[in-house]
Amino acid sequence: MTATPDTPQPILQFEPFISAVxxxxxxxxxxxxxxxxxxxxxxRELMGYYSTGQIVSARDSTVQPSVAPAKxxxxxxxxxxxxxxFTFPAPGTLINTNTIEEFxxxxxxxxxxxxxxxxxxxxxxxxxxxxxxxxxRFLVLTFADLKQYRFHYWFGFPALLPPEPTLVKRTTPxxxxxxxxxxxxxxxxxxxxxxxxxxxxxxxxxxxxxRDNGVKIGNLSELDAGGDKAPGGEIMVGFADPSGLSSHPGxxxxxxxxxLKKRWNIHTIRVxxxxxxxxxxxTSASIVLDIEIPGEFKVDECPKSVGWEKNxxxxxxxxxxxxxxxxxxxxxxxxxxxxNLKLMRWRIMPSLHLEKIAATKCLLLGSGTLGCYVARxxxxxxxxxxxxxxxxxxxxxxxxRQPLFTFEDSLDGGRPKAVVAAENxxxxxxxxxxxxxxxxxxxxxxxxxxxxxxxxxxxTLRGLIDSHDAVFxxxxxxxxxxxxxxxxxxxxxxxxxxxxxFDSFLVMRHGxxxxxxxxxxxxxxxxxxxxxxxxxxxxxxxxxxxxRTLDQQCTVTRPGLSAIASASAVELLISILxxxxxxxxxxxxxxxxxxPTSQPLGLVPHQIRGFLTHFANLLVVGHAYDKxxxxxxxxxxxxxxxxxxxxxxALASPAYLEEVTGxxxxxxETEEAAVEWDIDVDAEGW
Numbered sequence: 001m002t003a004t005p006d007t008p009q010p011i012l013q014f015e016p017f018i019s020a021v022x023x024x025x026x027x028x029x030x031x032x033x034x035x036x037x038x039x040x041x042x043x044r045e046l047m048g049y050y051s052t053g054q055i056v057s058a059r060d061s062t063v064q065p066s067v068a069p070a071k072x073x074x075x076x077x078x079x080x081x082x083x084x085x086f087t088f089p090a091p092g093t094l095i096n097t098n099t100i101e102e103f104x105x106x107x108x109x110x111x112x113x114x115x116x117x118x119x120x121x122x123x124x125x126x127x128x129x130x131x132x133x134x135x136x137r138f139l140v141l142t143f144a145d146l147k148q149y150r151f152h153y154w155f156g157f158p159a160l161l162p163p164e165p166t167l168v169k170r171t172t173p174x175x176x177x178x179x180x181x182x183x184x185x186x187x188x189x190x191x192x193x194x195x196x197x198x199x200x201x202x203x204x205x206x207x208x209x210x211r212d213n214g215v216k217i218g219n220l221s222e223l224d225a226g227g228d229k230a231p232g233g234e235i236m237v238g239f240a241d242p243s244g245l246s247s248h249p250g251x252x253x254x255x256x257x258x259x260l261k262k263r264w265n266i267h268t269i270r271v272x273x274x275x276x277x278x279x280x281x282x283t284s285a286s287i288v289l290d291i292e293i294p295g296e297f298k299v300d301e302c303p304k305s306v307g308w309e310k311n312x313x314x315x316x317x318x319x320x321x322x323x324x325x326x327x328x329x330x331x332x333x334x335x336x337x338x339x340n341l342k343l344m345r346w347r348i349m350p351s352l353h354l355e356k357i358a359a360t361k362c363l364l365l366g367s368g369t370l371g372c373y374v375a376r377x378x379x380x381x382x383x384x385x386x387x388x389x390x391x392x393x394x395x396x397x398x399x400x401r402q403p404l405f406t407f408e409d410s411l412d413g414g415r416p417k418a419v420v421a422a423e424n425x426x427x428x429x430x431x432x433x434x435x436x437x438x439x440x441x442x443x444x445x446x447x448x449x450x451x452x453x454x455x456x457x458x459x460t461l462r463g464l465i466d467s468h469d470a471v472f473x474x475x476x477x478x479x480x481x482x483x484x485x486x487x488x489x490x491x492x493x494x495x496x497x498x499x500x501x502f503d504s505f506l507v508m509r510h511g512x513x514x515x516x517x518x519x520x521x522x523x524x525x526x527x528x529x530x531x532x533x534x535x536x537x538x539x540x541x542x543x544x545x546x547x548r549t550l551d552q553q554c555t556v557t558r559p560g561l562s563a564i565a566s567a568s569a570v571e572l573l574i575s576i577l578x579x580x581x582x583x584x585x586x587x588x589x590x591x592x593x594x595x596p597t598s599q600p601l602g603l604v605p606h607q608i609r610g611f612l613t614h615f616a617n618l619l620v621v622g623h624a625y626d627k628x629x630x631x632x633x634x635x636x637x638x639x640x641x642x643x644x645x646x647x648x649x650a651l652a653s654p655a656y657l658e659e660v661t662g663x664x665x666x667x668x669e670t671e672e673a674a675v676e677w678d679i680d681v682d683a684e685g686w
Contacts, residue, residue, distance in 0.1 A: 053244030163295030185214030366474030
């Protein structure tokens, strides 16, 4: 661009800085505010940085390259004065207010003027000659809402105004202003100023002597010998230009020109706007400006200044950074804990239904060893709604085997297990919705306090099962599983049962009230209905705890067995949730490890019977029993018809269940058959 004698010389325009705040800056500000600054709102020193203008080329050669904006960046390193490689320093001042009201009411004109006067003082004193980075002083005003992790901020980049508008006579690409040998020499000279380290910080402002066979770069102090009349060939000044625009230099040139005018009274000067592709040594985007700086500074007062940054709407005003998703520890944890699951879905299992898993509400009946391990595994799978039911208290023997309890929970008679389990689960991950219910589950054959109390417990348990998607039966006794089994079958819920022996365990899913296909040993397919925990019984559940020794009342088991059984129970649930048929999935039986499975998570068995003595598992299929005391049609129909009255009778007398299901009649017929068999044996003389 060249001005002709008939046209006025154009006023030089500058590309302003835009702020670029890395999230690490807010992390460090938060830590410093809490640990160091507290209520002290005194100005703090920062170190920002910028790089030379960049041209971004697209991979598609048909797309025109774009120009990256001129950014002044701050990061966590800004607090200790460090800058990344290939960048140029810009000292700054941080003013962090204690309240949003202070942020709004602070005298912004004054703090901006104070920063501008610092720049002017550095120019007048000569400090800007020895340290030209002072010409790029900036200001950032902030308020950190540490409860919400929201940050209000406003950057100011003060630029002093010249006595008269600066004019540009000519804009020339570097390839036209310098010869190829001079450009090559420029790169060598510039690297020499960095001590040979290409990643080191180079001077952002310099003097350039143009020679026939090259150039010579020096510091600004060389201008003290005679300003733009200094000996040694044609002289130019240069600066690291953050702008990539073909005709407009970057913001740092404004204060540089003020320095040239004030200190050396330079009227005309050639300026190299130095632009280098990061780490590539390509300077082709650089331009040379022929500039006229008219007028005189008549007084030593700081001139007026401009430079408050505009907000996203293009108006003078502050900006807001909402970093709650990145900084709130709970939300950080919420993102981090699911990383393993999300990585699974990248390549290993793209069809994994993580959203379905996360939305599943799980009810854990029993908060002991099984309950604690099941809860931890559920949470690891991304399940965020877990409820505990238990009527026990934490004892001194519990914490070493049950990972949701501590020694302190055992003191003073022990705290309620269900409540403590939920509380400590939230300590593991605050994002989980965990609730504990300290209550008893009515059991057949056990003493019932009163009809009203039993009905209240039944109603609470029914409401809990109804409001959850999956129910885990993790109790110590057989009879405590009867009522939840019946309610789960009636309400159509997924019920996972886990029971322990000394060195063996059972994990099973209760069958739904539908028939599912099953392939038999002769490869024929038949439709069956899967059974529940009580379908193998020929007697009603009764009191199994009274008149027992301590080792018979407690679940005495090998320590590692509960973790294995719990993990198997959770993995069974996840497999059900990922199967197209859900809880109605047909039962799978044992396959060799080398055989492929139809589902990404593998088999969906009905029952897993594990034997720690042999480190082996058996996959068993159990059919529904038409005389089952918990899930048979007779029991469920009586419950639907009579409600709690039926339950109260069954709980009071297990014999009643045997009578209504036909088990009593079956026992009678079996005994009669046995008597007849004995008579026949005697008659034959065997």
